[in-house]
Amino acid sequence: MTPPGAPDLAALRPRLPSPLTPVEDERFARHGVRLLLKRDDLIHPELPGNKWRKLAPNLRAAADAGRPALLTFGGAYSNHLRATAAAGRLLGLATVGVVRGHELADRPLNPSLTRCAADGMRLVFTDRATYRRKTDPAVLGALLAEAGLRPEDVHVVPEGGSNALAARGCAALGEELRGAADVVAVACGTGGTLAGLAAGLAPGQRAIGFPVVGGDFLEAAVRELQRAAFGGPAGDWRLDGRFTSGGYARTTPALDAFAGDFGERHGLPVERLYVAKMLYGLTALTGEGAFPEGTTVAAVITGGP
Numbered sequence: 500m501t502p503p504g505a506p507d508l509a510a511l512r513p514r515l516p517s518p519l520t521p522v523e524d525e526r527f528a529r530h531g532v533r534l535l536l537k538r539d540d541l542i543h544p545e546l547p548g549n550k551w552r553k554l555a556p557n558l559r560a561a562a563d564a565g566r567p568a569l570l571t572f573g574g575a576y577s578n579h580l581r582a583t584a585a586a587g588r589l590l591g592l593a594t595v596g597v598v599r600g601h602e603l604a605d606r607p608l609n610p611s612l613t614r615c616a617a618d619g620m621r622l623v624f625t626d627r628a629t630y631r632r633k634t635d636p637a638v639l640g641a642l643l644a645e646a647g648l649r650p651e652d653v654h655v656v657p658e659g660g661s662n663a664l665a666a667r668g669c670a671a672l673g674e675e676l677r678g679a680a681d682v683v684a685v686a687c688g689t690g691g692t693l694a695g696l697a698a699g700l701a702p703g704q705r706a707i708g709f710p711v712v713g714g715d716f717l718e719a720a721v722r723e724l725q726r727a728a729f730g731g732p733a734g735d736w737r738l739d740g741r742f743t744s745g746g747y748a749r750t751t752p753a754l755d756a757f758a759g760d761f762g763e764r765h766g767l768p769v770e771r772l773y774v775a776k777m778l779y780g781l782t783a784l785t786g787e788g789a790f791p792e793g794t795t796v797a798a799v800i801t802g803g804p
């Protein structure tokens with residue numbers, strides 16, 4: 500039962516389970532590998548993919564705790580900030596976005612932050628040093644005060660939306676794929692989607708995460724999220740960090756050409772920051788013979804352009 504005054508997520512009519520579509524691609528077929536696309540991008544036009552899966556349980560938790568406002572964090576182009584702002588508008592919740600970069604306060608808003616503001620999100624710009632310390636209770640307290648909010652009224656969601664609730668929400672993605680694939684591929688930023696996906700899969704299925712940024716933090720981040728969400732390690736997963744194309748929002752001519760071509764072949768607009776890198780990595784792994792003949796691989800389309 501939805502408590503009185505709680506946001507009615509079902510009224511947003513999410514498309515769940517998300518469609519699972521086989522595609523013909525000779526780069527996979529030639530190795531005897533069947534490719535499926537898990538179209539999480541079609542779950543909701545404004546809260547697509549892992550945005551829905553991660554935000555929905557946080558929105559329910561905020562409602563259950565009687566907290567009418569959501570505060571979260573992101574960079575100037577954060578998909579997560581945009582999705583949180585949209586959720587606030589759709590469900591009648593106040594939202595605050597803490598944005599990295601105090602210098603942005605004096606410039607015209609970029610299109611992404613313009614959307615956030617139009618959806619009613621209050622934007623609080625912070626310098627990078629403060630932003631790095633955003634989980635420090637004193638820093639968080641000061642940010643809440645700046646936003647004019649009482650701590651007891653606010654549900655705080657971390658950067659990228661990845662907390663234990665989010666990982667549990669993403670376990671449903673794995674559960675939807677039980678019995679449908681041997682290997683599931685997903686792009687990773689903060690690791691919340693992979694943490695949940697792997698936990699939701701059945702024994703014998705495995706997940707491969709493709710980080711979009713370099714650095715060694717992700718493996719520990721996924722482990723920590725699984726500990727917080729499920730009490731310990733869950734599912735069979737690994738990371739393949741070879742396909743970051745130089746880092747966050749970086750690309751290469753080869754990656755651009757690949758993404759454009761994949762989109763044309765399969766009638767799918769390929770999101771470039773995450774999904775393109777995962778599809779590129781998965782195609783390369785298949786070409787290397789990483790999967791035995793007869794393997795079914797599902798690629799999770801975690802968002803749209």
Ligand SMILES: Cc1ncc(COP(=O)(O)O)c(C=O)c1O
Nearest residue numbers: 687688689690691692773801802
């Ligand atoms: C489209 C898309 N795919 C994948 C991810 C990575 O998700 P996570 O941060 O849970 O690893 C993101 C970031 O939130 C994203 O926007």
